[in-house]
Amino acid sequence: MSLKIDDITYVYEKGTAMSVNALDHISLEIPDGQFIGLVGHTGSGKSTFVQMLNGLLAPTTGHVYWNGQDVHEKGFDRRKLRASVGLVFQYPEHQLFEADVLSDVEFGPKNLGLSEAECKERAVEALRHVNLPEEFWDKSPFDLSGGQQRRAAIAGVLAMHPSILILDEPTAGLDPLGRDEILNMVRGMKEKLRITIVLVSHSMDDVAQYADRILVMNAGKIMMDDTPEKVFSRYKELEAIGLSAPQVVYIMQYLKERGLPVKTNILTVDEAVDEILAHRGELNV
């Protein structure tokens, strides 16, 4: 199972005065098992890019290959592809429509032509993975809180058993607690289900702790494609395109500049605390 993107471009409203080059010659590969963070400023083309990955949008030029097969070749079953490459849109709760949560989650499996029993089994399993308590399953999705609706919607995609799960800004509009819950849930899913994750965000803090590869997008181009440590060490460049490194990176950088010999390639608050404590007493201001 691998996804290969070969030199794609995408132009919205091609041939009009309003045409926008949303993607500009992107090539990369998504192998199994990675946790990829896709970061970029508003309008950099993240949402456009992820719609390429499951064949919802066809590139203006270039190709997308799934297991070596061109996704837009005649006769390629793109509906099957969409089951393998699950895409959770920005504000996915806006796609809920069924009378109860369980039926809504069953929508995807039903479209795959599975039996009633199988659909239900998958829906239940998916709802467990997103930690939505059982008491909500037969409620109307519109009676749920925003955060709960979002979990239900994510379960709707998860129930298709994708091998790559793409989440477009899953934390948008949530409070810090809701944000951490969703991110932890995503990490849990990766570990339990051994699926590949692509997490889209414009906040580095969101992806820093979880991703093992970070793609930085700017104006339709992939500007960096590297490990979090390497990406954050270029925080000056990130700032130039309206992004920033996680806050701990700045703290460590500052401490080092002021003479405390700490490491600066640190990503999480916990690591930072350990590192600072290890150097306790070495600072003589």
Added chain:
Amino acid sequence: MFDGITLGQYYQTDSPLHRLDPRVKLVGTMAYIIALFIVKGWVGYFLAFLFLATMIALSHVPLRFVVRGMKAILIILLITVAFNVFLTPGKVLWSFGVLKVTKEGLVFAARMAVRLIFLIIGSSVMTLTTTPNQLTDGLESLMGPLKKIHVPVHEISMMMSIALRFIPILMEETDKIMKAQMARGADFESKHLMQKIRSMVPLLVPLFISAFRRANDLAMAMEARCYHGGEGRTRMKPLIYKGRDIFGYGVVAAFFAACIVLRVVGL
């Protein structure tokens, strides 16, 4: 996905026609449509053509966009022409069985086609050069006298501008929801009628919910800014006639008068 719906879409650029007061364009378009039905002879149609061609040139809108509106009425046009060609009684030129092509039929059909094409293109030029907001402002101002007989002119035009404003938003929303459901394996391309209808539910339910949510938000936002209807409301950009607008009215009046004269002298 919605390529067909371009009739009535604003084309952003700067041109003498764009700068013209929307009321002049509204009155001008009305006058033009009426004139199309006043003229009878080919000289008259040629004058109408000249007028239209000048307006298109003045609008700085690429011809491609101007004629795009034709796509929507192509079928109607063909049917009208066919009916007129075959069903007008008169001097028979050719006949295939029951179908007879008459000289009068051909002339009548050509005249109908020219009128329809000019009419559509003429109104397209107006909507291409006037934003929906300007249009409704213009309408509100032109219908102003009706307030005296208690027609809620302001409310009508506010509803119109909101509706117009929401069309592209809802189209975008439809596209988004459709894609989201397709990502869950929904099939919107099925050929079976029943399946097609059933596949609309996952699209329409979220669409309606979102439309209501937006309407609610908008009402709230308007109230928060103390909107209370048209009474005593002032405008940020009041419509004021400038020299060029008077000139515009003059041109329209001259064209209209010329059409009447041509009709009277039978050209």
